[in-house]
Structure formats: C-alpha cells, structure tokens
Amino acid sequence: MAENVRPRVKAPKSASAGEVVVLKTLISHPMESGQRKDSSGNVIPRSIINRFTCEFNGESVVDVKMEPAISTNPYFEFEAKVPESGDFKFTWYDDDGSVYEDTQSVTVG
C-alpha cells in the first residue's frame, strides 16, 4: 500500500477556443518495481501506478499504460486542444486498487 500519494496538476484556468494548452501532472508515488530486495533478501512486492488517463468533457485525451521501470513520482506533460469550456479529469490507477483523481476547469472566452 503506497503512502502519501498526492496527485498534482498544473493547467491554465482560461484559454481561447481551439487553443492548444500545456498540461503538467505529477503524482507522488514510490513506484516500487517488484525487482528489488530488502535487507533480509525478500522481494519487495511491486506497487506502481499502472495506468494514467486524462479526459476532457468525457472525451479521452491520453490513456497511458505504465510499467515498473518508470521512476518514482511519475511526471507527465502533454498538450491538449480546448474547443470549449469544460473540465479536464485526471485519473491514476494504483496496483493496490486505489484510484486517485483530480479535476481542473478551463473557461473558454
């Protein structure tokens, strides 16, 4: 069970119609690969974020399958076109079944 998991998102509050905006996301997470052993030689079980998605008004922007080789505190930066006012919904899926969410509203006008 990962502790102190906290999603962060940096998105603009407003944009002009059709503008391409930069979205930055980061989630604090140990991303334990499952390859490492502890001091007594036992394998530390895998515990990673295995999927990250971003939707805008229900439409998929990115959907990322994530693998154990990704470093701790995974960071994604990507661009999205904003046709109208709405909400970006960001979702991270943890191996342990936890789902972390964040929503950012963008106003066009």
Next chain:
Amino acid sequence: MKFNAMTAVAALMLAVPGIAAADPDDDTLIINGELEMTTKAPLPAHMEDVNMDQIMSGWHFRSDETQALEMDDFDNPGMIFVDAGRDQWNAVEGSEGKSCASCHEDESSMTGVRAVYPKWDEKAGEVQTVAMQINDCRVNNMGAEPYKYDSGPMANMEALIALQSRGMPVNVKIDGPAQETWEKGKEIYYTRFGQLELSCANCHEDNYGNMIRADHLSQGQINGFPTYRLKNAKLNTAHGRFKGCIRDTRAHTFSPGSDEFVALELYVASRGNGLSVEGPSVRN
C-alpha cells in the same frame, strides 16, 4: 614553423568552446516567473584574500535542463518533499500532544530563519543549525523522538523552513561568540583529508568551473540546501553532502550533526553571504 605555430593556436582556439562548457553560465534564475534570485554576489569581506572574483550559486554550473527544473515550483521535485514537511509540521507527536503548528502556527513564522543559520544560541552556549533547533524543539517542547540528523523527515522539515526564506540573502554572523566555531570550520575547509589528500578548497576554490571526471565542480555553496539531486531522487542535507565529499577523498568522514560539520556548515554558509537562499534547489 611560424605557420605551424599559428595553426596550433587556431586549433587550440577551436577547442576552447569545449573547455569553456565547464564554466559557469550567465543565466538569470527567476522562480515561477516572478522571484528573481541573487545567484552571483561580491566576495564577503572575510574572503578578501581568497583568489576568486565573486561567489556563485551552484545553479550556474548545471545544464539548462537541470536549471529549468528549479525555475518552476511544479517542475521542482523538491516541492514534493516540502509538502511532506508541511504534513509533519501539522502532525501532533510526542508526550506533550503538540505539533510544530501548536506553538509556531503557520510555517510562514519561519521566514528569515534559514538565511541566518547556523547561529550562536545563547542558552545552549554553542552554534546551532536549523536541524539542531528542530530536534531541540521535538525533544524538549514536544516530548517526541528526535529525527536522525540527515534523514528524510529532517530534510523535509528543513526544506519547508528554507522555502520560507527563499530569495532572502544568506547572512550568517561570524563574529562574537560564533567566531571560535567559524575559525574551526575554516581550518577544516583548508585541511587536506583522506588518501587523496584533498581539502574542500582544492576543488571548490582552486578548481571550480573545471571538470571532475564527468561533472562540473561548483564553488560548493550551500545556499541551495536541502537540495534535490537527480542522482538519488531525494532531498540531500548539507551534512549529508559534506559526508559524501569527504568520503570521496577516501577519508573516514565526520558524522552528520557532529561539532566538526556544524563548524564547517557555519564557515561554508558564510562563504555564501549575499547569495539568495534557494532551498530546495535542484542539482544533478
């Protein structure tokens, strides 16, 4: 012959940009597009006889990509640890049922602290670092276990406190009762340690701007500590860094939190008097 000599000179000049790449750059550090930092400053008065033009933050010795990470708080991975530090600040611990916030309220009450530490503590009769103050509070006021000196939780708390002073000039006092400790730190700075017989000054005063194997040598300023290092993906304390440096000279190191390192921290901090507090900074 003359022609050959000229060709050799030309070849040397062509090679210069490659060498010059190890030099510090002239970029300006502006954080979040609003907070301009002092990353170059005139030598403090006590360094007049030192063969250096000016003091410079380690930020200037890093690549543009690493520099950019510190210019935006969202990109700065050290901020994750600041958040963790804020949770610790508000967490009730120990037999007295108190948190840091119980007495100090908001963390902004720590504004200016990082800039003037290490500092002479009249009550304790010694020079104290921020870390020593944190543990003093934890043990005597909260009745909690002290943090290990260079541990993660300690670095988190130091980062939270450093952030409150970000942009303020480092200004540690080296006269009065602190002078004895400062002299001791200066002696350590110029003493050669280890099988390689290197002093701090051999690298960070005589050779800053040159390469040490594949990396650039900085002036060894500590205005940016605690520092997020890309090589170990965590916050590093000044004492942890001192230990790593002395280990690299193949010496037995002093312990983090020891009198020797406290003295060295005071001396090294005083070499950065005038630079902005950058903590938590990003280095490689």
